[in-house]
Amino acid sequence: MTTPNAVLSNLGAIDAAHHIHPFSDMKKLNAAGTRIIQRGEGSHIFDNHGKKYLDAFAGLWCVNIGYGRREIADAVFAQMNELPYYNCFFGTTTPPTTLLAEKIVAHAGPNINHVFFTNSGSEATDTWFRMARVYWAHLGKPTKTMVIGRRNGYHGSTVAGASLGGMKYMHEQGALPIEGIHHIGQPYWYAEGGDLTPAEFGLKVARELEAKIDELGEDNVAAFVAEPIQGAGGVIVPPETYWPEIKRICAARNILLVADEVICGFGRTGSWFGHQHFGFEPDLAPVAKGLSSGYLPVGGVLVSDRVAKVITSTDFNHGYTYSGHPVCAVAAIENLRILEEEKLVERVRDDIGPYFAKSWSSLLDHDMIGEAQSVGLMGGLQMAFDKKTRQRFEKPDDVGTWVRNKCIEAGLIMRATGDRMLASPPLIITHEEVDFMTSTLRTALDAAWKELK
Numbered sequence: 001m002t003t004p005n006a007v008l009s010n011l012g013a014i015d016a017a018h019h020i021h022p023f024s025d026m027k028k029l030n031a032a033g034t035r036i037i038q039r040g041e042g043s044h045i046f047d048n049h050g051k052k053y054l055d056a057f058a059g060l061w062c063v064n065i066g067y068g069r070r071e072i073a074d075a076v077f078a079q080m081n082e083l084p085y086y087n088c089f090f091g092t093t094t095p096p097t098t099l100l101a102e103k104i105v106a107h108a109g110p111n112i113n114h115v116f117f118t119n120s121g122s123e124a125t126d127t128w129f130r131m132a133r134v135y136w137a138h139l140g141k142p143t144k145t146m147v148i149g150r151r152n153g154y155h156g157s158t159v160a161g162a163s164l165g166g167m168k169y170m171h172e173q174g175a176l177p178i179e180g181i182h183h184i185g186q187p188y189w190y191a192e193g194g195d196l197t198p199a200e201f202g203l204k205v206a207r208e209l210e211a212k213i214d215e216l217g218e219d220n221v222a223a224f225v226a227e228p229i230q231g232a233g234g235v236i237v238p239p240e241t242y243w244p245e246i247k248r249i250c251a252a253r254n255i256l257l258v259a260d261e262v263i264c265g266f267g268r269t270g271s272w273f274g275h276q277h278f279g280f281e282p283d284l285a286p287v288a289k290g291l292s293s294g295y296l297p298v299g300g301v302l303v304s305d306r307v308a309k310v311i312t313s314t315d316f317n318h319g320y321t322y323s324g325h326p327v328c329a330v331a332a333i334e335n336l337r338i339l340e341e342e343k344l345v346e347r348v349r350d351d352i353g354p355y356f357a358k359s360w361s362s363l364l365d366h367d368m369i370g371e372a373q374s375v376g377l378m379g380g381l382q383m384a385f386d387k388k389t390r391q392r393f394e395k396p397d398d399v400g401t402w403v404r405n406k407c408i409e410a411g412l413i414m415r416a417t418g419d420r421m422l423a424s425p426p427l428i429i430t431h432e433e434v435d436f437m438t439s440t441l442r443t444a445l446d447a448a449w450k451e452l453k
């Protein structure tokens with residue numbers, strides 16, 4: 001949409017008057033003024049003053065193929081004219097819906113052959129949450145209803161999503177978590193590993209799952225959910241001992257393993273899915289974000305044969321008006337076609353991922369940087385007050401916000417979670433753009449170190 005200049009110059013005031021933003025303190029936001037993003041091209045976005053930013057966050061972890069892809073706009077336009085909407089409720093489907101399901105499972109493991117469509121990652125969470133309970137009920141184990149998540153995990157913002165996530169500041173609002181949801185620790189070695197090696201710590205936190213299942217009773221637990229790499233929690237890459245132990249425990253205690261692939265899916269880790277990177281197969285896997293590169297809202301749950309066999313044997317009383325929306329499906333199909341034809345997942349694995357890792361970890365020589373983790377094009381950079389002792393700043397949130405704002409001033413969009421800087425750029429980002437990201441970040445860190453030390 002081309003907004004007339006007269007309207008644009010007044011947009012901040014209109015926004016302050018009428019628009020409540022997600023996850024925002026509106027009083028503070030309106031005092032500071034909102035940033036208006038008007039245009040995108042490749043890895044860059046432009047605000048209403050024409051200022052250019054490198055978007056090292058791919059929107060919100062999602063614009064994997066970059067901005068400004070005409071192919072998607074054209075395909076969406078054609079589908080809008082042919083059939084803008086039809087539902088999948090009463091024994092019907094549309095061609096793009098069905099073809100998208102086929103295209104998604106082609107990239108999943110041999111035991112994943114079904115998809116249930118949603119419009120977002122949060123809805124995908126609500127979907128698998130119900131599906132897991134229904135699965136056990138159909139198998140004659142109706143007491144297996146509890147679900148275990150992790151502290152500092154993120155699974156969306158609906159009631160089930162916020163409950164399963166382990167964000168304290170979300171639980172504090174709206175009387176969450178709901179009943180039947182429990183949490184164990186996270187594999188965040190830098191902050192919580194103490195004197196253990198990362199490998200020892202990985203095993204220790206994985207075994208919290210075993211202890212929690214035994215405390216609740218195996219007959220009462222339906223599933224465990226985790227992101228292969230915690231995203232919103234700070235791009236926390238688990239020690240390599242972690243996932244094999246989780247896999248072992250879920251199998252030994254007969255509970256479903258749910259991998260939240262909303263960020264890790266569709267190439268971000270250099271594999272099609274994060275669980276493939278770590279070498280395990282989940283029973284259920286919610287997806288969204290990179291599925292359509294954010295061009296239109298679409299998500300889903302990948303369902304393994306184990307669960308599909310049970311769920312498809314009788315009624316599953318669940319669905320959304322827009323489950324399998326044909327226009328969103330077309331956008332996703334085109335997005336997957338681009339990922340495939342341009343070999344972007346392979347590019348992340350073999351070329352830009354390793355380049356990013358090298359550039360990212362070059363910041364480790366900075367006095368303020370204690371750890372630089374990355375997998376594919378997902379990076380978490382740990383800031384520290386004293387990197388020798390892993391002592392952190394007194395007000396971690398302030399440090400992150402300070403550095404992030406400095407980067408934005410310099411034309412680089414990054415995110416901060418507490419005292420970790422997060423990057424998740426489009427999969428098409430160039431080597432030169434990665435260099436710009438790292439050098440801009442270094443300049444911001446230099447300034448922060450002077451200011452905050």
Ligand SMILES: *Cc1c(COP(=O)(O)O)cnc(C)c1O
Pocket residue numbers: 061119120121122123125154155156157227231232260261262263288289299
């Ligand atoms: C973003 C996210 C979600 C929620 O997806 P929405 O589309 O915002 O509802 C769920 N899980 C993870 C891991 C996410 O990063």
